[in-house]
Amino acid sequence: MSFQEFVFYFLSAVLIVSAVGIITMRNPVHAVLCMVLCFFTTAGLWLLLEAEFLAIALVLVYVGAVMVLFLFVVMMLDINMARLREGFWSHLPLGTLVALLLVAEMVLVLGGRYAGFYDTPAPPPLPADYSNTKELGRLVYTEYVYPFEIAAVILLVAIVAAIALTLRRRKQSKYIDPARQIGVRRQDRVRIVQMPAEKKE
């Protein structure tokens, strides 16, 4: 077994174990952490395929951002195991049916002759100065420039919308304007009244 094969089988084993962990873990926080491990090992497998840009992007986007928000939300959940397990048996038949259908479909597509995993030869190793990132950039900005730009603009609109939604001023908050505080003069606030002292008769 070569070193690459060893790495492949090791990463695959970790990937499968962590993927099973996602759905079997009782505690949602543990499940999310399993998912993080899952993404990490997938990134490792992609590195083996010499797709270093995609691998790092996977870690950056999913591990670094998406899963943090997942964990953030899941951590704050009040977990009641008894309630979660309620209705397990009544939903089991439907769930089993859907699962079996999914497995059958995957076997049909991946195991058949159409996918052709067994006939495709392994891709030739790329030269050392080949830059995956550069190639990807060239394709995205030439051949696929319109889909890419449209997707980018949609995402930008989403960011702007999300920030704009939180940009509201609460009416009941008693905000003090420092400029007005500093600009106060004595004449505006205090009126000095001359009063003759009253004498007790």
Place this chain on the structure above:
Amino acid sequence: MEFMRTLQTLFGPAWPVVWTLVKIAAIVAPLLLVVAYLPLWERKVIGWMQVRIGPNRVTFFGIPWLGGLAQPIVDALKLLVKEIIIPGGANKALFLLAPVMVVMPAMAAWAVVPFSPELVLADVDAGLLYIMAITSVGVYGIIIAGWASNSKYAFLGALRSAAQMVSYELAMGFALVTVLMAAQSLNVGEIVRVQQGSFGLFNWFWIPLFPIFLVYFISGVAETNRAPFDVAEGESEIVAGFHVEYSGMAFAVFFLAEYANMILISTLASVMFLGGWLSPVPAAFADAIGLPWLADGNFGWLLVKLFVVVSSFLWFRATFPRYRYDQIMRLGWKVFLPLTIAWIVVLGAWMQTPLWVWWK
């Protein structure tokens, strides 16, 4: 060389692995030493700024003028022999995993940092992306630490810290996008080489990317949860935030990770905006004053820049009062993010004009 060849035959096929491990140790060991001495430097600097002396008691072999220099070693020993208390109801495995997950990215990111023209552990093409990816993993350690402690203060600290780090990572990411646009490369060594020129420090990226340099630096302070953005620790409100339940060496690892992250951010700022190993002295000027070696780029310049940037982190801490949490969020999302996106557009337009002189 003869010695190396003997070693190579000795280890046989395992040699590349062994050699890489040696190189990793050669980076991490001095780094840990610097990390250990940075808190001492911090206490000294803040002491001087507040007209105090700072630590000056613990010394080597009773030599008075080394006063204070043995402080980090004594502190480390003290923390090592203390008991690690695991709170009742804590999730033990995750509780102990958290400090490791905090310190791991702070060390791993050094793999692609170039120290001098030849000195880099992994000269990979997607180096900048790798740094962004690996540093974004650090937030997990903090979240897990807060959650696994089974403590309200720790949990609140973790929530604050996670939200803050995710927010500022965006601004940092966009800042790095402008750097890679200007350098036209993701390779960190290449980014430094692009900044080379005959004008010394005026060739570096801090001039064309000045607003981005500021955004990156301030985001770096926020990202490492340092004052004035240290609400994640918030001593006056939530005791010490996410690591309130940690004691002994487990606490020390969090502490070390914070300082390692500071050094990493400072190094990255030096590499991307301040020319890395390049000399600030223009070659013509160095020749004119008869000291041509001043214009040579080497590791020493990187150390000088690193020292200045790290010291300004400490300066901030001694100078600014703590930000309010909603102000931190507003700064990240409503000031830095639009600013960086706008600068990407400005830079893109600028690079199409003949006014852009930074690469040929």
